[in-house]
Amino acid sequence: MILVVNGDDCTFDVNPSLSIYEYERRYNRFIFKSYQKPRHFVRNWRLASKFNSSLCGRMVVDPSTTIYGLEARIAPVKSFxxxxxxxxxxxxxxxxxxxxxxxxxxxxxxxxxxxxxxxxxxxxxxxxxxxxxxxxxxxxxxxxxxxxxxxxxxxxxxxxxxxxxxxYARPICFPTMETNFDAAAKCFVTSFGMTAPGSFMKGEFLRYSAVTILPQEACSYSRSLLSRNTDRRNICTNYDAATLCYGDDGIPLVCEVNGTYRLAGLFSSLNNLGDCITPYFPAKYTRVFExxxxxxxxxxxxx
CATH class of the missing domain: 2.40.10.10 (Trypsin-like serine proteases)
Known part of the structure; x- marks a missing residue:
């Protein structure tokens, strides 16, 4: 097997019991993986199949058909x-x-x-x-x-x-290589966090907002020098659809794919000052598939 390591072609004797992650940790080398298919070496395929069971990513109530609020939408029971x-x-x-x-x-x-x-x-x-x-x-x-x-x-x-x-309690479906999260995707975020900038009171209800995935170049660019580093391990959404603020750490970004919802990202950080998301700061998430x-x-x- 030929692996690209630090820009050089190297030959490894492949042990099928080791995952790519184990190779990287054991040999302290980054393995360029974008050409591989399947991308992930999983010894326990029964485990891998559980990430996309028939129950995952399905809501009994679709939030887009029931709105309990105006600007801040309260998630219906049995959604998310x-x-x-x-x-x-x-x-x-x-x-x-x-x-x-x-x-x-x-x-x-x-x-x-x-x-x-x-x-x-x-x-x-x-x-x-x-x-x-x-x-x-x-x-x-x-x-x-x-x-x-x-x-x-x-x-x-x-x-x-x-x-x-x-x-009321179901797992989310996991993204695959074929999952395409782009501006056309129907995506939501959910949170009990603060409902507005300047407020330190957390919300009483689970709220949701529809968001749009931004192109990677827009994700990488920020009009403020205070923003944190962004690379392919991140995914960004528009900032005007939902105000992300204190208490929103780790909120999931999920997108509908062929009738079920898959996990795209986890809200990873505010800006360096801990401020709420503003037009200067597109909302940044950890891209889970990476x-x-x-x-x-x-x-x-x-x-």
């Missing part, structure tokens, strides 16, 4: 059943998304100090029988996460017990 709130001592800290019955994907800056998750919640001030709270068993931050630049801002959370799937090797590797090793 994959949205997860990460808690510490019963207080919500940030957000994540359910990808398997015992696994939640979030950002590294969000996973610290959390001890349980909540899923199926619609109104934070009104507990219901369909809300599930599950304790966190272990957290896995990306080894190369840089809190100063927000690079590799991604983490996995393993739950102590399985989330029970129903109309970390598929790492996600498969961690789950396979720790399930």
């Amino acid at each position: 059943p994959w949205h997860v709130t990460l808690l510490r001592k019963q207080k919500d800290l940030c957000n994540g998304i359910l990808i398997l019955s015992r696994w939640v994907l979030t950002i590294a800056s969000c996973s610290v100090n959390t001890d349980q998750i909540s899923i199926g919640i619609w109104n934070v001030n009104s507990l219901t029988s369909y809300e599930q709270e599950v304790k966190i068993n272990k957290r896995f931050e990306h080894e190369d996460y840089n809190p100063w630049t927000a690079e590799n801002n991604i983490a996995l959370v393993r739950l102590q017990e399985e989330v029970k799937f129903n109309d 970390y598929a090797d790492w996600i498969y590797y961690v789950i396979e090793k720790n399930s």
Whole structure:
């Protein structure tokens, strides 16, 4: 097998039991992977198939057909059943998304100090029988996460017990090589975060906003020198459709693909001053597919 390593062609004796991520970690070399198909070496294909089960990415209620508010739309009950709130001592800290019955994907800056998750919640001030709270068993931050630049801002959370799937709690579908997230895609973000700049009160209801994927060149460009680094591991959306602010860390960006929703990204950072998103700062997310090797590797090793 010929691998391109640091610009040079190198020959490796391939051990089929090792994933690309394991090669990169073991030999401390970046492997250029864009020409490979399939892109990800997964030893446990049964595990990989679970990421796209018949239940994933399906909502009982489509939010685009039911609007409970005006400017800030309140998500209907039974919509966005994959949205997860990460808690510490019963207080919500940030957000994540359910990808398997015992696994939640979030950002590294969000996973610290959390001890349980909540899923199926619609109104934070009104507990219901369909809300599930599950304790966190272990957290896995990306080894190369840089809190100063927000690079590799991604983490996995393993739950102590399985989330029970129903109309209120379901996993999101995982993106594949063929998944095309562009401006034509129907995409949403969801959050319990602050409802407006200058407000420090979190929202009572789960809210959603439709957003548009920006071209990569627009994602990389910012009119302010205060913005953080952006590369192909990020994905950006327009800033005028939703105000992203305090409490929105880790919110999922999901897009409809052939009738089901797939995970495109996780909101990874505000600007360096911690301000709300403005026209100077397109909303930046960690592009999940770029970390598929790492996600498969961690789950396979720790399930």
